[in-house]
Amino acid sequence: MGLIGGSMGIDLKKRGFAGTVIGVENVSVNAEAALRLGLADEITSYEECLKRSDIVVVSVPVGSAVKMLPDILDHFKEEGGEGKIVIDTCSTKEQVVRSVKYHPLRTRYVATHPMAGTEYSGPWAAMPNLFDGRACIFADIQESDPKAVKIVERLYDTLNMRPIYMDASNHDVHAAYVSHISHVTSFALALTVLDKEKDEKHIFDLASGGFSSTVRLAKSSPQMWVPILTQNRDNVLRVIDTYLEKMRLFRDAISDCDSDKVEKLIEDANKIKRIIR
Amino acid sequence: MGLIGGSMGIDLKKRGFAGTVIGVENVSVNAEAALRLGLADEITSYEECLKRSDIVVVSVPVGSAVKMLPDILDHFKEEGGEGKIVIDTCSTKEQVVRSVKYHPLRTRYVATHPMAGTEYSGPWAAMPNLFDGRACIFADIQESDPKAVKIVERLYDTLNMRPIYMDASNHDVHAAYVSHISHVTSFALALTVLDKEKDEKHIFDLASGGFSSTVRLAKSSPQMWVPILTQNRDNVLRVIDTYLEKMRLFRDAISDCDSDKVEKLIEDANKIKRIIR
Numbered sequence: 001m002g003l004i005g006g007s008m009g010i011d012l013k014k015r016g017f018a019g020t021v022i023g024v025e026n027v028s029v030n031a032e033a034a035l036r037l038g039l040a041d042e043i044t045s046y047e048e049c050l051k052r053s054d055i056v057v058v059s060v061p062v063g064s065a066v067k068m069l070p071d072i073l074d075h076f077k078e079e080g081g082e083g084k085i086v087i088d089t090c091s092t093k094e095q096v097v098r099s100v101k102y103h104p105l106r107t108r109y110v111a112t113h114p115m116a117g118t119e120y121s122g123p124w125a126a127m128p129n130l131f132d133g134r135a136c137i138f139a140d141i142q143e144s145d146p147k148a149v150k151i152v153e154r155l156y157d158t159l160n161m162r163p164i165y166m167d168a169s170n171h172d173v174h175a176a177y178v179s180h181i182s183h184v185t186s187f188a189l190a191l192t193v194l195d196k197e198k199d200e201k202h203i204f205d206l207a208s209g210g211f212s213s214t215v216r217l218a219k220s221s222p223q224m225w226v227p228i229l230t231q232n233r234d235n236v237l238r239v240i241d242t243y244l245e246k247m248r249l250f251r252d253a254i255s256d257c258d259s260d261k262v263e264k265l266i267e268d269a270n271k272i273k274r275i276i277r
Numbered sequence: 278m279g280l281i282g283g284s285m286g287i288d289l290k291k292r293g294f295a296g297t298v299i300g301v302e303n304v305s306v307n308a309e310a311a312l313r314l315g316l317a318d319e320i321t322s323y324e325e326c327l328k329r330s331d332i333v334v335v336s337v338p339v340g341s342a343v344k345m346l347p348d349i350l351d352h353f354k355e356e357g358g359e360g361k362i363v364i365d366t367c368s369t370k371e372q373v374v375r376s377v378k379y380h381p382l383r384t385r386y387v388a389t390h391p392m393a394g395t396e397y398s399g400p401w402a403a404m405p406n407l408f409d410g411r412a413c414i415f416a417d418i419q420e421s422d423p424k425a426v427k428i429v430e431r432l433y434d435t436l437n438m439r440p441i442y443m444d445a446s447n448h449d450v451h452a453a454y455v456s457h458i459s460h461v462t463s464f465a466l467a468l469t470v471l472d473k474e475k476d477e478k479h480i481f482d483l484a485s486g487g488f489s490s491t492v493r494l495a496k497s498s499p500q501m502w503v504p505i506l507t508q509n510r511d512n513v514l515r516v517i518d519t520y521l522e523k524m525r526l527f528r529d530a531i532s533d534c535d536s537d538k539v540e541k542l543i544e545d546a547n548k549i550k551r552i553i554r
Contacts, residue, residue, distance in 0.1 A: 164482055184527050187543055191545055193458075194548055195519060210456060219547060226543065237532055240528050243469045247461070247465045250465055250506075259507055262507065272470070
């Protein structure tokens with residue numbers, strides 16, 4: 001019942017997709033908040049939730065998801081709940097998909113990654129309309145039951161998300177480029193400036209909007225990001241290395257006071273305008 | 278008549294500080310736009326503007342400012358305009374201040390850096406309320422006439438800016454940390470992802486809000502940023518080097534799959550919350 005699960009709860013209920021939203025939340029203060037904030041109609045135990053739900057949404061850090069998914073499919077099997085569906089919302093897909101690859105009920109699982117979020121977490125971070133207009137990745141759908149996929153497509157359509165289909169390993173490469181690297185660069189920027197702050201107390205009086213937006217993701221939680229960065233290690237390292245090369249191009253051009261080179265680099269970087277409004 | 282000069286024009290007129298705003302703009306399509314957008318009451322030649330203005334605001338790239346400031350003080354002197362004031366709004370201060378250090382009318386110049394802006398430039402980027410609540414650096418005010426400083430303080434007070442006083446070299450160190458490095462990291466991030474895009478056309482379908490905010494500054498213009506990065510070379514290089522060290526800490530921790538180390542780094546980076554809401 002955090003940012004993603006809670007925000008889904010709000011909109012799926014409000015927009016009539018879900019009759020009842022059952023939340024599972026181990027931290028009691030968060031459970032109370034989830035109810036009070038209207039993220040779920042009720043909070044139950046994990047087992048009761050699995051028993052009563054038609055669709056189970058696993059919105060937990062990826063390290064937990066790889067343990068939870070096989071267990072949920074086991075529960076489905078024990079209960080004869082072969083009509084049930086489980087989806088996850090994790091930011092990496094390859095290891096998550098692998099965790100149930102040979103499970104007899106693999107087809108009841110649909111791997112998705114709704115590409116939306118903020119740097120905050122927990123039930124208080126949940127909000128309506130979080131997903132509107134964003135992309136949702138469906139990974140390896142050929143491994144899932146087509147009818148289950150249809151239902152999950154309807155779920156994300158209710159959230160006004162654009163579906164994009166790709167295989168899990170491809171997803172992880174893309175996510176490293178358009179999401180994971182941004183977090184690493186923000187964390188490193190925060191560390192750089194916090195280091196300087198030890199000597200100069202007032203450095204942040206000067207922080208303007210540009211700095212804030214570049215460093216915003218550095219507020220993201222380690223609970224979420226440690227498993228993402230380690231699970232997607234190879235892709236993330238490859239992107240970091242390309243990024244370090246680009247930083248070094250800038251460093252050398254500035255060091256040489258080579259204005260033409262700096263200008264060319266910035267002009268090339270400006271082409272990002274094609275993409276980001 | 279761009280982002281900074283134009284935005285000042287709007288608010289200084291609207292809030293009653295300026296009786297008349299006279300703009301200077303060499304590009305004719307920009308000059309027309311500035312009038313149409315209400316950034317200035319009229320557009321005149323450089324010389325006429327200097328003759329008729331009580332306060333001259335130099336909002337040009339720092340490379341031009343170092344040439345323009347001595348010339349403006351020369352004009353003041355020729356015209357016997359010793360009561361006039363000139364200010365600049367540049368993002369580096371040390372070289373700008375040095376350009377008029379020994380000018381006989383040095384005291385008529387007040388060096389300022391209003392820490393506000395967006396990644397856009399030109400008259401169409403100008404907007405009301407751009408400066409509200411932001412910090413404005415006053416550099417080396419002991420070199421300026423105290424009465425002139427008072428008037429300029431009133432100007433920035435009209436823009437609802439918090440004044441902060443420091444010497445020019447200190448300003449450039451701070452600006453490297455809280456502004457210039459953010460731009461370099463954004464440019465490098467844009468280059469990294471644009472490189473990947475050559476192979477994979479659809480990579481940007483996945484770009485979410487986090488990526489956009491981290492890469493936003495990469496849209497900033499080379500006209501503005503080449504002179505900033507080269508003029509503030511030594512400070513920028515020092516910050517880049519610290520930043521590269523932090524990136525390498527992350528790289529190594531991820532490469533070693535050392536979750537504890539990654540967690541510690543992220544927790545440390547999270548302390549930026551103290552600073553940035």
